[in-house]
Amino acid sequence: MHGVLTEGRVGKEGLVVRVLERGLMPSAFGYRRLYILSKGAGRYIIGHRFGRAEAPYYFLVERADIFGFLPEEKVVLYEISLGQENFVKGETLDLRPLEHGIRHSLVMERFSKLKEAETFFIVNDHDPLPLYFQIAMNFPGKVGWEYVDYGEDFWKIRIWRL
Known part of the structure; x- marks a missing residue:
C-alpha cells in the first residue's frame, strides 16, 4: 500500500x-x-x-x-x-489491448456473474474510476473497488461483489 x-x-x-x-x-x-x-x-x-x-x-x-x-x-x-473482506480470488482482465468501446460492457458482464465475495482484477491504461460509478449505479451497494497498483499509464483494480 x-x-x-x-x-x-x-x-x-x-x-x-x-x-x-x-x-x-x-x-x-x-x-x-x-x-x-x-x-x-x-x-x-x-x-x-x-x-x-x-x-x-x-x-x-x-x-x-x-x-x-x-x-x-x-x-x-x-x-x-x-471489518475486513474475505475474497475468493479471481481472474485478471487486461483491458489495454481492447477497443475502448467494449471495455465497460465487458467488465459489467463479468461483474454481473459474480457471487458474493468473488473478485476479479482489471488492468487499464487510464484511471477507470468512471467505470466504478457505472457499475455502482447498476448494482447499488454491491460493488467493492480497490486500487491494487497504479502508475502513470497503468492501473490495476480489484473488483468484487459485496
Whole structure:
C-alpha cells in the first residue's frame, strides 16, 4: 500500500487501524470505515460528493461507499476499518489491448456473474474510476473497488461483489 506509515489489527473482529501519509486512492469496501484527518488539507470524494477538508476533520464512510483523499500538503490521515473482506480470488482482465468501446460492457458482464465475495482484477491504461460509478449505479451497494497498483499509464483494480 502506498504511503502507509503504520498498520495494526485490534481484536478478533478485524478492526484495522492505519496511518496514511500520502492520501488514499478511491476505494469501496463491504464494511464501514472512519478516517480522521489530523494534519493538513486536501480534496476528497465520498459517495457521489466531492469537497475539500482541513484538519481537524473526519469522514464516516458507509458500507459500499467510495472514499478517496488527495492531499494538498503533508497530511496525517488515520484510517479505522470496522471489518475486513474475505475474497475468493479471481481472474485478471487486461483491458489495454481492447477497443475502448467494449471495455465497460465487458467488465459489467463479468461483474454481473459474480457471487458474493468473488473478485476479479482489471488492468487499464487510464484511471477507470468512471467505470466504478457505472457499475455502482447498476448494482447499488454491491460493488467493492480497490486500487491494487497504479502508475502513470497503468492501473490495476480489484473488483468484487459485496
